[in-house]
Amino acid sequence: MARSGADSIPAELRQKCSQCSLQELCLPRGLHVHDLERLDSLVLCEGPHHAGDVLVTAGDRFRALYAVRSGSYKSHTIDYEGREQIWGFHLPGELMGLDAIHPEHHLCTLTALDTATVCALPFEKLSEIAGELPKLRSQIFRMLGKSLSEQTTRLREESAEARLAGFLVDLSARLRERGFSERDLHLSMPRRDIANYLHLTAETISRLLARFQSDSLIAVDHREIHLLDLSKLMRRAHREVVET
């Protein structure tokens, strides 16, 4: 296990959770400073990856969880007929590879959508530390739960319009959590990926976005989507309107 000891990690690859701006979103949430230092000892930086670069291939042995540090990734599977299924898009501070904990190999391939970096968290070490730090343990559970609930809400029996509106609203909420503008979305994924994720066609995605645009809910400029009326968009998504 060449990667397990902090001493063997070259200094430039070491990432310090204690100095990371994402610590309140990511694993270290709520940890004390001296506990953070224990995480610091195991985190490794990987990347930068470029659009289309593969971080993990489905079937790879499970060694580590990955926290997105910058950019974005998608997790996806390819079935026996070569059809792709996208399970999620991952933003900075989000954890990837949770599906590998049980079978001990990855179920999903993780591919970069733009220029992106991750922090690798070797799982053996992580669970060791988590055994001693209840706050870290509960944060892992929370992130696991988040990932599960995403899968259950993704394909609810909703109209195409509600699903797409929901997608935009969720993305906006995740950006807000990260301290970014909740109204300016940059879609790093191609439209066919959004279509695949929502089980719609690419044409439907564009047609619905054009409809949202002509209804003055959004303004689209290539990959940039500006949300003009978030509460109307929430209603279209059949979500409770949260005033912000």
Next chain:
Amino acid sequence: MSTLIDPELIRRYDLPGPRYTSYPTARHFQPGITEAIYREAVMASNEDPIPVDLSLYIHIPFCHRPCFYCGCTRIITRHAPRVTRYLEQLHREIALQGAGIDGDRIVRQLHLGGGTPTYLSDAELESLMLALRRAFTLDPGPEREFGIEVDPRTIDRSRLAHLLALGFNRVSFGIQDLDPLVQRAINRVQDPEHALALLQDAKDLGFASVNADLIYGLPGQTRESFQTLIEAILGAHPGRIALYGYAHLPEQFPFQRQIPSAWLPEPAIRLELFLTALERFTTSGYRLIGMDHFARDGDPLLDAARAGSLQRNFQGYSTYAGLDSIALGLSAISRVGSLYAQNTKDEDDYLASIRAERLPIRMGYRLTADDVIRADVIERIMCHEALDFDAIGKRHRIRFQEYFAPALVRLKTLEDDGLVERSSHGLLLRPAGRILRRVVAAPFDAYLPREGRHGHYSRII
């Protein structure tokens, strides 16, 4: 309008300069833009949340005989197999390009240029349109802008009706000049009666827009001959008129050596021809559009100018903004996103490349972030009467006055000369500035100071 314009002022600014059908101009295209790079740009454009719709340009290079003034990429031939061979590969190029474009991107604009598109027979044009319909999704609605350049010598009323049936709703006639002496000097002899009757036929048949191309500054043109031409065109009353200045650059275009410089109207006369046309057209119900087009009420170009949606492209001015442009055929230039890609100008290279299933892209240019901003500013100056600093600044996230401080300094002389008026919010083109748009745009061109102004470009007027 011309009463407001001081000829002396125009004379002073009548220097060579780019026409800005693109920015940077095609002179700055470089080898190294390949099929792979182009394909990547097309794929990226397909992947946008709402991919933009399309404009298609098809180049038909063939002409029966050479008009001496022409600077277009063309092939002078009467050899039918040579045309057939080209069309075969053009059909394959259409299929190759179509396969790369998502089917929900609608072709809003189609233009057949040349050469002489109507060199092709009705059957050849029909099969070309069929190939386009198979490869792309063509807009069936009345808002579409499907045009073709017509050489009056190749066509009659029944062929016009056939073009309409094929889906063309705009037609542009290469009138150039109707005077017999001028026609002989430019080697384009046509029957004026026939040409003028066709303009009427096209209107009667129901084309949404009928254009007449005219050229001033041609050999043998006089005040009197040009006056006659203007009145004849006004009598035919087309929806729009394009009035181009002849660019005499015999070092670049060998056929122009057939035109002795001595036959060309001298600069003062040339300017007079232009100002006379400007005066007559603008007092006869036409409005100046951009730098060299005129349109009257009812023509979509005037509507676009009023709505502020006028756009500049390699074919001049058009009504749709923000389309990706896919260009097919010899020397054709595509623009997808921020990439220009130009096909080979060599016929054999073109044929061989497509036979090998490869798009024949040989040159091009990838716009930098700075190019994109400048291209936007220059297109606005070429199309509109005003430039709104704040709107440009907001769109490109720059502080206009800081970003373009050196350009605004260079613009000072133009302000003093009354070409433009400047406020803290923008620039207003005064009547002289509208004629001399190219001069107003030039300070925003980052390439011009580097290359110097002389030699390669045509005169402004």
